[in-house]
Amino acid sequence: MSTSTIAFFIIMGFTLIIHGGLTYLIIKKKEYSFISGFYNRPKEEQQQLIKNGYPQAVGKLLFFTFIILVVSVLLALFRVPYGFEAGLGLFVLVLLGGVVYIQKHEIAHKRKKNYWISGTISVIVIIFIVVLGYFGFQENEVVIDNDSLKVTGMYGVDWPIEDISEVKLLNELPEVIVKTNGFAAFGRLKGHFRLEEPYGGGKLFVHKGNNPYFYVAKGEDYIIINRKNSNETKKLYDKLINKIDN
Numbered sequence: 671m672s673t674s675t676i677a678f679f680i681i682m683g684f685t686l687i688i689h690g691g692l693t694y695l696i697i698k699k700k701e702y703s704f705i706s707g708f709y710n711r712p713k714e715e716q717q718q719l720i721k722n723g724y725p726q727a728v729g730k731l732l733f734f735t736f737i738i739l740v741v742s743v744l745l746a747l748f749r750v751p752y753g754f755e756a757g758l759g760l761f762v763l764v765l766l767g768g769v770v771y772i773q774k775h776e777i778a779h780k781r782k783k784n785y786w787i788s789g790t791i792s793v794i795v796i797i798f799i800v801v802l803g804y805f806g807f808q809e810n811e812v813v814i815d816n817d818s819l820k821v822t823g824m825y826g827v828d829w830p831i832e833d834i835s836e837v838k839l840l841n842e843l844p845e846v847i848v849k850t851n852g853f854a855a856f857g858r859l860k861g862h863f864r865l866e867e868p869y870g871g872g873k874l875f876v877h878k879g880n881n882p883y884f885y886v887a888k889g890e891d892y893i894i895i896n897r898k899n900s901n902e903t904k905k906l907y908d909k910l911i912n913k914i915d916n
Contacts, residue, residue: 672845673845673847673866674845674846674847674848677848678746679743679746679747682739682743682746683743685739686736686739686740686743689732689735689736689739690736692704692732693729693732693733693736696725696728696729696732697729697730697732697733700725702716702720702725705725705728708725715777718777719775719776719777722775722776722777723775724772724775724776726775727771727772727775728772731764731765731768731769731771731772734764734768735761735764735765735768738757738760738761738764739757739761741757742754742756742757742758742760742761745757751857752856752857755855755856762795762799766791766792766795766796767792769788769791769792770785770788770789770792773785773788802853803855805823805824805853806824806853806855806858806860807856807858808823808824809823810822810823810824810825810826810860810875810895811823812895812906814906814909814910814913815913816831816913816916817830817831818830818831819831819834819886819910821873821875821893821895824853824860824861825852825860825861825862825873825875827873827893829886829888831910831913831914833888833889834886834887834888834910834914835887835888835889836885836886836887836892837884837885837886837887837907837910837911837914838885839882839883839884839885839903839904839907840881840882840883840884840885840894841881841882841883842881842883843876843878843881843883843894844865844866844869845865845866846859846863846864846865846874847863847864847865847866848863848864849861849862849863850862850863850864850871852873852874857877857878857879858876858877858878859874859875859876859878860874860875860876861873861874869892870890872891872892872893872894873891873892873893873894874893874894875893875894875895875896876894876895876896877896877897877898880896880897880898880899880900880903881896881900882896882900882903882904882907883895883896883903884896884903884906884907884910886910
């Protein structure tokens with residue numbers, strides 16, 4: 671099992687323990703003080719919220735999202751393609767929708783305001799995710815001319831040909847240790863990542879599982895690019911080699 675996989679399961683295991691423990695305390699032990707802001711409310715409001723079913727609704731939301739997380743981790747464990755990403759997307763939708771829905775159990779005079787606040791936050795988060803996904807899945811154009819290698823778009827680079835120190839085709843993508851600043855979903859990796867030694871930190875613009883991978887280094891910096899069509903990746907490699915040799 672790779673280092674990144676071990677780290678993933680440690681982080682998710684810790685997350686499930688915290689999430690599951692909180693769910694247990696609220697549903698079974700009725701420790702409603704763990705609900706954000708509940709403990710700071712006047713006693714009268716706390717009693718009214720319990721009567722309205724507010725903390726019970728929070729507990730149900732935590733339970734459903736916990737189940738979704740467990741299933742998502744199991745899908746990742748059994749290497750179901752894109753299972754974890756799909757589960758995480760469902761988790762976010764259920765969580766955001768649930769936060770809006772439980773406002774129906776709020777104190778009457780606060781209900782409308784909280785609907786607006788939770789609804790606005792949910793819409794902003796969804797828009798952010800959609801925009802991030804749009805730019806993340808958008809293909810970066812690779813332009814190779816006599817003077818430079820350019821990768822356009824998000825996380826793009828512009829390197830002079832004369833500064834390029836190494837070019838090669840990799841049959842396999844080196845093990846990804848961690849994403850430091852980038853996009854990673856449904857097999858698409860774009861941005862800054864740290865790979866196994868001797869590669870270290872660099873930029874990826876790849877579709878996982880579509881070998882070969884076009885590796886270009888400039889001193890200690892590097893980029894790895896590929897296309898879904900392997901012939902297109904090889905053409906990029908051949909074109910850059912031609913420019914360097916000439």
